[in-house]
Amino acid sequence: MEKTVERTVTLGSKSGLHARPAAIFVQQAKSFQSQITLVKDERTANGKSILSVLALGAEQGNQIVLKISGDDAETAINKLVPLLEGDLG
Amino acid sequence: MTVLRGIAAAPGLAVGPALTLRPAPPVDLAEQRAVAESVETGRLVQAIVQAMALLERLQKAAQGQLADILAAQREMLDDPELKQGAIELIASGSSAEAAIARVAARYADQLASLPDAYLAARSEDIREVGRRIVAELRGTSTAIVLTQPTILVAQDLAPAELAGLDPALLQAIVTETGSATGHLAIVAQGLDIPAVVGITDALSQVDTSTTLIVDGENGIVTINPDSERRDEAEKRLREVQRERRHLEIYRDRPGLTADGTWVEVFANIGSLAEARKAVEMGAEGVGLFRTEFIAAQGLPSEEAQYAIYTEIAATLCSPLIVRTFDIGGDKPVPGLDIPAEANPFLGWRGIRLGLDQPEKVFLPQIRALLRAAATHDIRIMLPMVTTPQEVEAARALINQASLALAREGYETRPVRLGIMVETPAAALTLDLFTGLIDFASIGTNDLVQYTYAVDRTNARVRARAQPLGVATLRLVQQICLSGIPIAVCGQMASDPSAIPLLVGLGVRELSVSPARVPAVKQALAALTLEEMRARAQIALGSS
Numbered sequence: 001m002e003k004t005v006e007r008t009v010t011l012g013s014k015s016g017l018h019a020r021p022a023a024i025f026v027q028q029a030k031s032f033q034s035q036i037t038l039v040k041d042e043r044t045a046n047g048k049s050i051l052s053v054l055a056l057g058a059e060q061g062n063q064i065v066l067k068i069s070g071d072d073a074e075t076a077i078n079k080l081v082p083l084l085e086g087d088l089g
Numbered sequence: 090m091t092v093l094r095g096i097a098a099a100p101g102l103a104v105g106p107a108l109t110l111r112p113a114p115p116v117d118l119a120e121q122r123a124v125a126e127s128v129e130t131g132r133l134v135q136a137i138v139q140a141m142a143l144l145e146r147l148q149k150a151a152q153g154q155l156a157d158i159l160a161a162q163r164e165m166l167d168d169p170e171l172k173q174g175a176i177e178l179i180a181s182g183s184s185a186e187a188a189i190a191r192v193a194a195r196y197a198d199q200l201a202s203l204p205d206a207y208l209a210a211r212s213e214d215i216r217e218v219g220r221r222i223v224a225e226l227r228g229t230s231t232a233i234v235l236t237q238p239t240i241l242v243a244q245d246l247a248p249a250e251l252a253g254l255d256p257a258l259l260q261a262i263v264t265e266t267g268s269a270t271g272h273l274a275i276v277a278q279g280l281d282i283p284a285v286v287g288i289t290d291a292l293s294q295v296d297t298s299t300t301l302i303v304d305g306e307n308g309i310v311t312i313n314p315d316s317e318r319r320d321e322a323e324k325r326l327r328e329v330q331r332e333r334r335h336l337e338i339y340r341d342r343p344g345l346t347a348d349g350t351w352v353e354v355f356a357n358i359g360s361l362a363e364a365r366k367a368v369e370m371g372a373e374g375v376g377l378f379r380t381e382f383i384a385a386q387g388l389p390s391e392e393a394q395y396a397i398y399t400e401i402a403a404t405l406c407s408p409l410i411v412r413t414f415d416i417g418g419d420k421p422v423p424g425l426d427i428p429a430e431a432n433p434f435l436g437w438r439g440i441r442l443g444l445d446q447p448e449k450v451f452l453p454q455i456r457a458l459l460r461a462a463a464t465h466d467i468r469i470m471l472p473m474v475t476t477p478q479e480v481e482a483a484r485a486l487i488n489q490a491s492l493a494l495a496r497e498g499y500e501t502r503p504v505r506l507g508i509m510v511e512t513p514a515a516a517l518t519l520d521l522f523t524g525l526i527d528f529a530s531i532g533t534n535d536l537v538q539y540t541y542a543v544d545r546t547n548a549r550v551r552a553r554a555q556p557l558g559v560a561t562l563r564l565v566q567q568i569c570l571s572g573i574p575i576a577v578c579g580q581m582a583s584d585p586s587a588i589p590l591l592v593g594l595g596v597r598e599l600s601v602s603p604a605r606v607p608a609v610k611q612a613l614a615a616l617t618l619e620e621m622r623a624r625a626q627i628a629l630g631s632s
Contacts, residue, residue: 018208018424020390023164049170051196054211057203 004069005077012085016059025083026050034070036080047080090315093288096267097308098274101283102329103240103261104314104322107299110233110243111292116190116223121182130176133185136225141166143221158214158386165218171196186226193219205424235259240303242295246273256280256362261303263310265291275382279363281604285310336607340371344599344610348617352592354609355410355600357578359383364401366603371610374408375401376530376600377470377578380454381416387424388414388450394457402465409465410530410600412509413454415439415472425449434538439473439509444482451483455490459501468505470530475514480506480525509578511535516564519571530600531568533579537561556581559630562590566629569595576600585612592618593625 013021029036029047036047040062045052047066058064064084068076122129144166148159165171171192178188193215200212233241235258242263259282267273267286277284283305294312295301302311302322311318344354355376356367360383367375383389383397402409416422417430417438425446430436443451461467471483484506494501506525510516511532519529533556538545540561543554555561569575576598581587583601588609591599601609616624 016205018205023161026164046170049168050164051168051215052170054208055196055199055203057205057208 002069002071003073004067005073006065006067007077007081008063008065009081009084011058011060011062011064014060016062017053017056022050022053025080026053028080028083029076032068032070032072032076032079034068034073034076036076037067039065039067090318091294091312093291093294093310093312095263095285095288095291095308095310096269097305098267098269098286099262099277099282099284099305101261101281101305102322102326103283103301103303103305104319104326105238105240105260105301107242107263107295107297107301108233108235108239109292109295109297110241110246112244113220113224113227113229116186118187118191118194120184120187122179122184126180129179129185132226133172133175133179133189133222136185136189136222137166137172139225140218140221143225161211162214162218162221165215166221171218186223189222189226190219193222240301242291242301244292256282256366261285261301261305263288263291263295263301263303265289275359276363278602278604279358279360280366333607336611339607339610339614342371342610343373344613346592346613346616346618346621348619350592350618352596352613353576353598354606354613355408355576355578355598356603356606357600358401358603361397361401361404363603364404367606368405370603370606372407372603372606374410375405376410376576376598378409378411379415380411381414381422384414384416384422388422388453391453391457394454395460398457398461398467399465402461402467407466408468410468410470410507410528411458412470412472413440413443414450415509416442416450434535434544440471440479440483441473443471444479444486447486451486452490455487456494459487459491459494459504460499462504463500463502468507468528470507470509470528472509472532473511473535474508475512477518477521477525480508480522484525509535510568510575511539513540513564516568519568519573523571523573526573528574528576529568529571530576530578530598531565531596533561533577533581536564536579537581540564556584557587557590557628559628562594562625562629565591565594565596566625574598583609588612589616589621590625590628593621593623 026048038045038047038053038056040056040058043056045056047053066077066080141163144159144163148163174192175188178191179185197212197215200208200215233254235255238258238260240261240263241259245264245266246262262277262282262284264273264286265288273286274284283303285303285305285308288310300313302314302318344352346352353373355374356372357377358364358367358375359379364375398411417427417433417436419433421427427437458467458469471480474480491501505527507528507530508515508526509532510519510529516536534545537554537556541554543550545551545554575596577591577596578600581591582599583605599609
């Protein structure tokens with residue numbers, strides 16, 4: 001069943017969404033069917049695109065809205081929210 | 090026949106065919122497609138698949154830092170937005186080449202505009218990815234694969250590009266840009282590959298298969314040599330090889346003076362490839378691992394550093410002395426905000442920067458080293474030390490890291506700590522460091538520069554510095570009087586005329602570029618300790 005879920009999270013990674021943390025997030029995001037979007041200060045990024053996630057320039061403490069729509073949206077949000085809140089390394 | 094003069098970057102002689110690496114002609118960003126949209130889109134998708142296959146091949150052959158760069162580039166190649174952006178431009182009439190170049194440039198500009206040097210540095214990666222796809226579209230894909238002994242001629246070569254090549258087939262390197270002290274020069278010296286840099290119009294005069302003679306000692310490149318020059322070079326090459334075979338007997342024996350005093354001969358390295366070379370040349374350990382070389386793309390994480398240190402230590406099976414990051418205003422690192430300084434050699438660098446930024450710079454490296462030292466003989470060396478207080482502060486941080494690791498369940502054990510002696514302040518007061526450090530290593534290049542107040546990058550005054558001058562030698566004498574075990578890891582350590590003086594004054598470890606190890610052992614074997622002491626006394630200039 002097509003579903004859309006949305007959650008606001010505070011970015012926990014010490015170095016923001018830099019190369020390594022961004023790569024970890026994107027790899028996880030790619031494992032889901034759903035469309036995954038990150039929004040920071042009106043800027044939108046495709047959660048499955050390393051380039052667009054990097055271009056957000058997100059830093060530790062930033063508020064990020066995570067929007068997920070698709071069949072596995074519920075599973076995806078449960079997996080990805082803790083990822084953004086924790087320290088991705 | 091043409092003779093070109095450049096800058097001697099790494100010694101050695103080579104004769105052989107050139108392989109030119111030319112910068113690709115720029116893409117016309119306004120170029121329109123000549124075929125139907127679906128055909129052009131097909132070309133693009135095909136090119137991305139090919140570029141991906143090439144990167145996977147390169148990645149398999151790469152190690153460490155280089156493997157990380159290639160992994161990041163692969164991730165970008167596989168990016169859905171990159172592909173989608175290009176497909177949209179093709180739909181509106183653009184050629185595939187122009188489309189991918191425009192989308193790559195757009196992301197590169199976005200990343201470059203972020204107020205973060207680390208992300209800004211990633212913009213180079215996406216440009217490189219764009220170039221790789223364009224090369225596939227044009228059918229000029231650029232995997233450098235050497236199939237025969239080759240002299241590489243390029244505009245510039247990053248150490249990463251060099252690291253991916255087979256050192257057995259790479260005979261020599263010629264570049265249009267670069268300096269004698271640049272990264273390329275140091276890496277080439279470590280791999281024992283002759284290099285001449287700064288030949289400004291090399292690519293306009295050389296083609297692939299052109300025969301070259303590269304004289305890395307004198308910085309001379311001869312294009313299409315006549316038979317007389319070629320015979321002469323080949324004769325010299327045979328002599329050098331004979332000399333090498335003669336030196337081989339020194340490889341497997343320790344560094345000993347004629348009367349049997351043991352002076353350890355160690356190697357200076359900056360990469361895993363150089364560690365392998367050090368083992369091959371018979372180094373008894375590594376006296377200086379320049380870790381700033383693994384930070385060219387930004388400071389690696391604790392995990393990445395742990396992997397590098399463990400891999401190198403396992404390759405060596407002998408002591409590995411790791412110098413903590415020696416970075417500063419003249420060696421910028423992506424992701425670290427180091428302001429430009431009027432006098433970077435007298436500025437915020439080495440241990441000063443490490444102690445001021447413990448969380449970002451010093452502690453992750455110390456944690457990685459302590460973890461690796463649990464299973465390998467790894468020792469830590471601090472750069473640019475001037476006072477015992479700096480060592481006390483560093484010790485406190487090392488103890489803090491060690492306790493934290495133990496709490497986290499890691500096995501740790503005490504690790505030996507040493508300092509670089511490269512300031513007159515440390516040289517004159519080394520006795521005050523007794524009990525704080527286990528060893529010290531003289532960085533002669535910097536010590537000479539600070540003692541004679543001569544900037545070694547300034548060609549006008551460079552010759553005024555006196556590595557073997559009385560001032561330098563008296564400082565070495567003072568250092569050895571401290572009773573702390575003393576090594577030398579600067580250029581002096583491989584100079585045959587300096588070796589007797591250093592050993593005569595009390596130095597018991599010489600750390601040199603891997604290729605020089607056998608020659609240093611030979612120089613040690615030429616004189617007894619007594620004879621070296623007598624030479625040192627004369628050189629000290631005492632009446």
